[in-house]
Amino acid sequence: MANFKVNGEDKTLDIEPDMPLLWALRDELGMTGTKFGCGIAACGACTVHINGVAVRSCVTPVSAIEGQEVTTIEGLATAAVGSNPSNPALTAVQQAWIDHQVPQCGYCQSGMIMAVSSLLAQNPNPSDAEIDSSITNVCRCGTYPRVRRAIRSLATA
Amino acid sequence: MKINRRRFLLSSALVGGGVLIGYTATRPSRHRRANTEIAGSGESFVTSLIKIEADNTVTIYVPHSEMGQGVHTSLSMMAADELDADWERVNIEQAPAIDLFANGDLVTGFAGELGAPSFLAPLISVSAVKIAELANLQTTGGSSSVRFTGEHSMRYAGAAARDLLVQCAAARWAVPAAECTTALSFVHHNATGRSLSYGELAAEAAMLEPTNEPVLKTREQYNIMGKAISRNDIPAKVNGTAPYGIDAQPEGMLYAAIRFAPVFGTKLISVDAGDVLSRRGIKRIVQLEDSVAVVADSYWRAKEALKSVDAVFEELGNENVSSASIYEQFDASLAVDDSDEDREIGDTQAAFDSAADVIEANYRVPYLAHAAMEPMNCTVHLKDGRADIWTSTQDALGIKSRIASILGIDAENATFHHSYVGGGFGRRLPFNWNVIDHAALIAKEFDVPVKTVLSREDDLQQDYYRPAVASNFKAAFDSSGLVRGWHNRFTGPVQTPGAAHIPYAIDNQSIRVVDGTTHIPIAAWRSVDHSQQTFFTESFIDEIAHRAGKNPYQFRLDLLSEHPRHRRVLETAAEAAGYGRNLPEGHALGIAVQESFGSVVAEIAEVSMDANMRPVVHKVTCAIDCGFAVNPDTAASQIESGIIFGLTAAMYGEITIEGGRVAQNNFPDYEMVRMATSPEIDVHILESDNTLGGFGEPATPPIAAAVTNAIYILTGQRVRELPIKNHDFGKPSLAKA
Structure with missing residues (x-):
């Protein structure tokens, strides 16, 4: 049995200990906001938070997160309640993504938003170099200039 | 017409x-x-x-x-x-x-x-x-x-x-x-x-x-x-609720992981599934003509089990094909020059016969995969003569009728469930039937829905690729140094008529295509033939300008008197990029311009070489004449996207063939531009009386040549083969150290 919390709810799953969290979320729990991109932690589409820190779920076996707190894109706003008074359904990062019209195809953006949220929680005013070294997600549509603009708008807010 | x-x-x-x-x-x-x-x-x-x-x-x-x-x-x-x-x-x-x-x-x-x-x-x-x-x-x-x-x-x-x-x-x-x-x-x-x-x-x-x-x-x-x-x-798309094809989860769904014949065009001979069927959640092994699939109650279980399945595929001779042999084949084809006309203007032979100076250059580019972020997938449910279909596609009607015909039902009895598309770039167009056909054939064996998903490895190795292309150029100069002849032979097939044509006023042009057929499947890839042809033509015109001792920007303008849209975007981009003004020490500007899909685009790349003599693209200035932009912000997004897509190809993109199959596996060896390597992009949208031009593709073609033209100024080295990452630009000079 695997036991962990997802967006505040206790989950108990009868699955193999080596099943990656990505597939536990998508196929066992039906939570499809977290995306499969590469399966080897090379693209970041599957990024979630474990205890508030960005982790690539496609290479994280559920045995490694026993009893821990998982936050996915679906629960990001709830986890950060009050961070965006103008629209409690969205975090400030999500709102900035709308304001700057960041997503294109959008497939990588769950992971991108989770990675950026984690970065800003640890470092509210990152330099360009810090953004470059911590946000290594692949976006095939090339939304990087807008990702940077959106991060900048939050950092200087 | x-x-x-x-x-x-x-x-x-x-x-x-x-x-x-x-x-x-x-x-x-x-x-x-x-x-x-x-x-x-x-x-x-x-x-x-x-x-x-x-x-x-x-x-x-x-x-x-x-x-x-x-x-x-x-x-x-x-x-x-x-x-x-x-x-x-x-x-x-x-x-x-x-x-x-x-x-x-x-x-x-x-x-x-x-x-x-x-x-x-x-x-x-x-x-x-x-x-x-x-x-x-x-x-x-x-x-x-x-x-x-x-x-x-x-x-x-x-x-x-x-x-x-x-x-x-x-x-x-x-x-x-x-x-x-x-x-x-x-x-x-x-x-x-x-x-x-x-x-x-x-x-x-x-x-x-x-x-x-x-x-x-x-x-x-x-x-x-x-x-x-x-x-x-x-x-x-910011809260995880946007549905993509891969997110379909109809009641009772099973999952299929699939392994294809690694060498394109070969068939499955035999399968040894070992103990796989006794493993948890595994439902069935499905053998198809060119592939074998494991169907399970979870994608991960199917994918893991597939690793233990041995499959033997036939060998038809293409096992010996490599990127090197393909380029040799292209070179031989170019040498024989049994070519079809693309464009003939004037008397090119005479221009070369009477030339005072001739330059020649050979260019080539590798195969490229689409690598959309959403791996290829398709979910099909056939029951009682009716079908439900979920997939991310660039042609829902075409996919629906294709799957219906495979299932042996009328298209009217099939329902297509739309979703957002996690990247298309040409991969999800009709006629690229992998993995659509396979998903239908697998689902036909069940009366519950089956979702077939390609791993990233298979997504890269079983694509329909931007073709590898080689191109041979010659230019003839007369005794006064004017360029009088343009000779271009390139390997086909032609997917986009006119992509190899140039707007420049050169009196004699001979542009012809030779056979470039290989066993590697090809298809449209964002901007199609413009992606490689613009790299070729905008590089070679740059070579001609330098040989003529002219400034490459002014040289282009001088040959574009009949093309005011080209001149306008070049002038706008040059002004915005600060062309001709002082740049930071060690920076240079490279230029390229191309018309495609109804829009004319000029791009100027500001590049420097870092301490390890690797190029760094700092900024790309783009001017586009699109007639009119219905939604200017969306248009700017598409231009940014097209430039980065093309820059990824220019800097890193290569699918190589070894043993008849694709050598690359996943993103580490099919690298992408990321935040750290993404340049600043400055977009200038110019309206005009022209009919509406496209935005999704026209920004992709010019970027490769813009970057390599800048690299030439910085290093004196002409990049004639992509990707740039394979080039050795020498040791850092002492002066720069």
Whole structure:
């Protein structure tokens, strides 16, 4: 049995200990906001938070997160309640993504938003170099200039 | 080829007192036939629809896939503007994949251009677009949605709907229609201060015969078009709720992981599945002609089990093919020069015979994968002669009819469930049937839904690739140093007619294509042939400029006197990029310009070499003449996207062939531009009187040459083969250390 919390709810799953969290979320729990991109932690589409820190779920076996707190894109706003008074359904990062019209195809953006949220929680005013070294997600549509603009708008807010 | 457009407007009453308006555009010869068929079967050949309901909401059905290009919003803006609708009360809906919403305008639109792209070729004959096949097409590609469906369907549908509503209001008030005005989903009669909402008029409007040629607005009259309006698909893309094909989870679904014949075109001989069937969750091993699949109750279980399945595939001889052997084959083909004409101008042979100076250069580019972020996938449920289909596609109607035929059912008995598309770039166009065919064949073995998903490895190794291409150039100069001859031989096939043509005023040009057939499957890849041809031609013209001792910017301008759009974008980009002014120490600017998909784009890359003599692209300045940008912010997004897509290819992109198969496995060896390597991008959108140009693709072609032309200035080394990462630019010089 695997036991962990997802967006505040206790989950108990009868699955193999080596099943990656990505597939536990998508196929066992039906939570499809977290995306499969590469399966080897090379693209970041599957990024979630474990205890508030960005982790690539496609290479994280559920045995490694026993009893821990998982936050996915679906629960990001709830986890950060009050961070965006103008629209409690969205975090400030999500709102900035709308304001700057960041997503294109959008497939990588769950992971991108989770990675950026984690970065800003640890470092509210990152330099360009810090953004470059911590946000290594692949976006095939090339939304990087807008990702940077959106991060900048939050950092200087 | 000139297309004489006729539009056939169709309207029908809605249950509950509304009106549906749609348009189709076909050739005049088809008018009678279309009308006959339509009269019999309702709205068979409507290409786009507007629905107005009694509560004054307007719903616009968009017959194109939303893959991040903002097409749902842009096309709706076009219809809503002509309708004079209140944008706040406009709903946007994906048009369902039924033939009522076929978007055949795209075909006729392309027929009016230099020729159809190859992905549409099977649908087009020289004389006419086949009407039955038009009904099967709902394609999104070729930077065409706004240009063709938008211009030829959505705007007309909006204008005709407005016209009907005005007629109804005028009749009710017993005033001339010309005295009525429209704004924000109301008709007004200002002289008497009366107003009626569109919703109040909709039921009556549905009874009227609509005009086939409504009057469109002029640009000065636009209220919605031309504004940077927020895309309707973005909110769902920031909270994880946007559905993609891969997210389908119908009740009782199973999952298939699949292994293909690694060498393209070979068949499966035998399978040894070992103990796989006894493992948890494994349901079945399915053997197909060219692949084997494990079906399980979880994708991960299927994928893990597949690792233990041994499969033997036949060997047909292509096991010896490599990238090196393909390039040797190309070189041999170029040397023999048994070529087909692409363009011949003047007497090129004479220009070379009398030349005072000749330069020659050989260029080549490798295969490229699409690598959309959403791995290829398709979910099919066949039960009791009916099918449900979920997949991210650039052609829902085409996919539906293909799967129905594989399942042996009528397309009418198949339901396509639309989703957002996690990247297309050409991979999800019709005729790229892997993994659509496989998903259908696997699902045929079950009566529950089966979702087939490619691993990233298979997504890279079982693609339909941007072809590898080699190109041989020569230029002839006369005794006064003027360039008088342009010779180009390149390996085919030609997917985009005209992509190798140059706009420069060189009197004698011989551009010909030689055979470049290999066993590697190829397809359209964002900007298609422009992606490689622009790298070739804009590099070689740069070589000519340097050989002539001219400034490459001024040299281009001097040869573009007949091409004011090219001059304008070059001048705008040069001004914005600070061309000719002081740059930071060690920086250089490279230029390239190309017309594609109706837009003319100039890009200037500001590049330096880092301490390890690796190029760093700091900034790209882009000017585009697109005629008009329906949604300027979406247009800018697409340009940024196109540049980064092309930059990834230029810097890192290569699919190599070893042992007849693709050598790359996953993102580590098919690297992408990321945040750290993404340049600043400065976009200048120039409007003009020209017809609308595309945005999705035209920014991709120029970037490679812009970067390598800058590298030449910095290092004296001419990059004639991509990707740039494979080049050794030497050791850092002491002066720079």
